[in-house]
Amino acid sequence: MVRPGENSWYxxxxxxxxVFVFAYSAxxxxxxxxxxxxxxxxxxxxxxxxxxxxxxxFYWILAFALFACLSFTWSAAPAVTLRxxxxxxxxxxxxxxASRTIDTRTFASGISLGVxxxxxxxxxxxxxxxxxxxxxxxxVGAFSSKNQLGFFASLGLYFVFASFFVLRTSLLWRCIAxxxxxxxxxxxxxxxxxxxxxxxxxxxxxVVTVGLVLKFSPRNRRAFFIIGLxxxxxxxxxxxxxxxxxxxxxxxxxxxxxxxRTYLWDQGLRAAHEAPILGVGYYAYxxxxxxxxERLWDEFYIASRGGFHFHNTYIEVLVELGYVxxxxxxxIMLRVLFGYLRRLLTESYTPQTHLMFxxxxxxxxxxxxxxxxxxPYTIGAFLLYYSAGQLAIPQRVAxxxxxxxxxxxxxxxxx
Numbered sequence: 251m252v253r254p255g256e257n258s259w260y261x262x263x264x265x266x267x268x269v270f271v272f273a274y275s276a277x278x279x280x281x282x283x284x285x286x287x288x289x290x291x292x293x294x295x296x297x298x299x300x301x302x303x304x305x306x307x308f309y310w311i312l313a314f315a316l317f318a319c320l321s322f323t324w325s326a327a328p329a330v331t332l333r334x335x336x337x338x339x340x341x342x343x344x345x346x347x348a349s350r351t352i353d354t355r356t357f358a359s360g361i362s363l364g365v366x367x368x369x370x371x372x373x374x375x376x377x378x379x380x381x382x383x384x385x386x387x388x389x390v391g392a393f394s395s396k397n398q399l400g401f402f403a404s405l406g407l408y409f410v411f412a413s414f415f416v417l418r419t420s421l422l423w424r425c426i427a428x429x430x431x432x433x434x435x436x437x438x439x440x441x442x443x444x445x446x447x448x449x450x451x452x453x454x455x456x457v458v459t460v461g462l463v464l465k466f467s468p469r470n471r472r473a474f475f476i477i478g479l480x481x482x483x484x485x486x487x488x489x490x491x492x493x494x495x496x497x498x499x500x501x502x503x504x505x506x507x508x509x510x511r512t513y514l515w516d517q518g519l520r521a522a523h524e525a526p527i528l529g530v531g532y533y534a535y536x537x538x539x540x541x542x543x544e545r546l547w548d549e550f551y552i553a554s555r556g557g558f559h560f561h562n563t564y565i566e567v568l569v570e571l572g573y574v575x576x577x578x579x580x581x582i583m584l585r586v587l588f589g590y591l592r593r594l595l596t597e598s599y600t601p602q603t604h605l606m607f608x609x610x611x612x613x614x615x616x617x618x619x620x621x622x623x624x625x626p627y628t629i630g631a632f633l634l635y636y637s638a639g640q641l642a643i644p645q646r647v648a649x650x651x652x653x654x655x656x657x658x659x660x661x662x663x664x665x
């Protein structure tokens with residue numbers, strides 16, 4: 251039940267169920283949340299020492315959630331903050347349990363199958379949504395936003411891509427992955443989510459580039475990385491001056507305001523000035539009855555008066571938890587990103603590290619336009635904290651990783 255590599259059937263099932271719950275807990279309510287807890291928390295009773303481990307090692311992972319829990323003491327809506335922060339903490343605990351009990355191959359299989367179920371459900375019971383800001387219709391599936399559907403489609407494409415080019419999966423699984431990739435690609439196009447399409451393509455480019463660099467020895471990898479970083483920065487500067495950004499936005503039917511996002515970001519920064527150090531409290535800004543939240547809901551035609559945010563993780567954190575919260579969430583994101591990058595550049599190749607680095611890149615890109623990993627019961631939070639938990643486990647006792655791809659193995663031997 252809890253030994254990585256020996257619990258693939260249960261682990262795949264648990265991750266698949268969790269992904270479905272993350273997608274539709276708002277539809278199915280408390281029963282689905284209890285099902286999510288039932289997948290992970292009882293594992294503590296099987297072997298609590300192994301499943302829990304030394305949580306002192308996870309101090310940098312839990313710091314942000316603990317601060318969010320503490321924020322109810324100064325929150326503008328204490329009851330809302332306390333409930334949401336406890337839910338967020340339990341989501342993180344379940345993700346850390348998964349990181350200690352589920353290996354990479356099982357995790358990837360569960361995410362892929364879960365995303366497949368999510369997308370099939372959206373195709374069966376989904377709908378189109380009219381965007382009053384740009385006057386367009388887009389397929390949102392069974393979600394309230396096309397960006398949510400696009401995110402799950404991004405994950406489906408990424409894990410199918412990883413099945414072929416990162417993980418050494420079986421022929422049977424690749425035959426299963428191909429239709430999942432087609433399904434994800436169709437939902438991606440149907441959603442017309444520019445954020446998801448651009449983030450997915452950028453992630454593929456980074457993962458492929460890293461795969462090429464990994465063909466060399468660790469010493470040469472660092473040199474190629476530095477050269478590649480300089481070239482990327484120079485290319486970005488040239489692209490900005492040449493107006494490439496405007497061309498890309500125009501290709502997706504967007505203007506320079508990013509469909510009102512720049513105005514929303516400005517409003518968020520203004521709101522952050524009211525409580526710059528500690529913020530107004532976790533989940534304590536978008537509360538019904540609060541004047542500023544009601545004003546923005548009205549301006550952006552949010553009739554439900556909920557499920558809205560500043561479309562930027564760091565601005566959202568700055569408003570709710572101030573500069574202290576901003577530093578804590580940034581440390582988690584940067585430590586995960588650079589922790590896996592360091593392993594890739596300095597240590598022998600492992601598919602686990604390659605896969606987790608790609609996830610970190612995808613979440614980082616999306617963090618400037620969405621808030622995927624700072625809310626409870628979301629796939630983004632589960633992915634980030636699973637990745638962080640894997641990074642925090644000493645490699646000598648980490649879960650067994652899949653065998654490296656054939657080309658990587660040959661390159662390692664040649665180096």
